[in-house]
Amino acid sequence: MVRNKPQSHIFSGSAKPNGPSRHEILAPREQTIPLVFSSPHSGSDYSADFIAKSRLDPASLRRSEDSFVDELFSAAPDCGAPLLKALFPRAYVDVNREPFELDASMFDEALPEFVNTHSPRIAAGLGTIARVVANGIDIYRSKLTFAEVEQRIRQCYYPYHAALRSLIEQTVERFGYCIVIDCHSMPSFSALSGGFSDSNRLDFVLGDHHGESCGAAITGCTAATLRSCGYRVGLNKPYAGGFITTHYGRPTDGVHVLQIEISRDIYMDEASLRRGPHLQRLASEIRALIERLGRLDPNNLNPAIAAE
Numbered sequence: 001m002v003r004n005k006p007q008s009h010i011f012s013g014s015a016k017p018n019g020p021s022r023h024e025i026l027a028p029r030e031q032t033i034p035l036v037f038s039s040p041h042s043g044s045d046y047s048a049d050f051i052a053k054s055r056l057d058p059a060s061l062r063r064s065e066d067s068f069v070d071e072l073f074s075a076a077p078d079c080g081a082p083l084l085k086a087l088f089p090r091a092y093v094d095v096n097r098e099p100f101e102l103d104a105s106m107f108d109e110a111l112p113e114f115v116n117t118h119s120p121r122i123a124a125g126l127g128t129i130a131r132v133v134a135n136g137i138d139i140y141r142s143k144l145t146f147a148e149v150e151q152r153i154r155q156c157y158y159p160y161h162a163a164l165r166s167l168i169e170q171t172v173e174r175f176g177y178c179i180v181i182d183c184h185s186m187p188s189f190s191a192l193s194g195g196f197s198d199s200n201r202l203d204f205v206l207g208d209h210h211g212e213s214c215g216a217a218i219t220g221c222t223a224a225t226l227r228s229c230g231y232r233v234g235l236n237k238p239y240a241g242g243f244i245t246t247h248y249g250r251p252t253d254g255v256h257v258l259q260i261e262i263s264r265d266i267y268m269d270e271a272s273l274r275r276g277p278h279l280q281r282l283a284s285e286i287r288a289l290i291e292r293l294g295r296l297d298p299n300n301l302n303p304a305i306a307a308e
Contacts, residue, residue, distance in 0.1 A: 213249025
């Protein structure tokens with residue numbers, strides 16, 4: 001069973017959305033490996049109402065997406081593991097945050113006391129409801145109401161986490177443990193630096209919350225597999241893991257969570273937001289990674305054992 005941190009209002013809302021589901025589970029016919037894949041930021045369903053409230057055009061809003069990441073991990077069901085993916089965009093609701101991690105300056109009213117209004121994510125404009133897109137440009141034309149934000153959280157955030165929690169618990173019940181891979185993308189160094197090359201740039205950053213969210217054998221296997229494909233892999237810097245990693249990662253309870261960040265320039269055109277020529281090759285390499293993680297010896301997953 002997954003043990004959650006004691007945190008007020010974390011999952012107190014209804015997990016049943018009003019209307020169609022805002023997420024999708026791609027499930028295997030039978031789960032044969034103890035892995036669960038989560039793609040919380042690849043959603044691209046932008047509602048007309050959200051676009052109308054934004055001062056940005058749809059293409060600019062998409063700068064916050066982890067575009068096509070769900071496609072990169074689409075082999076998971078064929079390999080015997082479920083893939084959970086958000087359909088709503090990250091700019092609308094970010095499920096890799098606390099449920100109420102909100103910037104008070106975005107609202108036309110005082111927020112309830114249970115809302116977290118101070119965090120590094122909020123300071124960067126990237127709370128549960130983002131103030132800015134990835135390049136720092138403000139999203140909204142005017143102030144928001146807490147009622148509309150709370151509705152988004154209840155329709156999108158709670159159901160996503162209810163689904164993820166259920167997949168983890170089912171996996172633990174079936175196999176005795178679960179490995180969650182939280183799938184993300186990151187801007188390339190060239191996109192961040194204006195096009196200058198960097199000999200130390202990374203293709204992947206693995207985040208295991210500095211060894212606290214998953215066994216060292218999982219992080220080591222992932223790094224070794226990706227490096228064998230010729231990729232440059234870093235660990236925990238600058239991405240050690242977000243809310244999903246820190247909230248669910250409990251190796252001592254048999255739940256391991258590893259965040260994977262993929263540099264966008266190795267599989268897509270960051271300017272046009274189109275698939276790149278190497279997307280399918282990378283998807284094949286990730287399929288091999290999934291298969292290798294599925295073969296890990298569970299007796300070697302404990303952090304203390306793996307470190308010896």
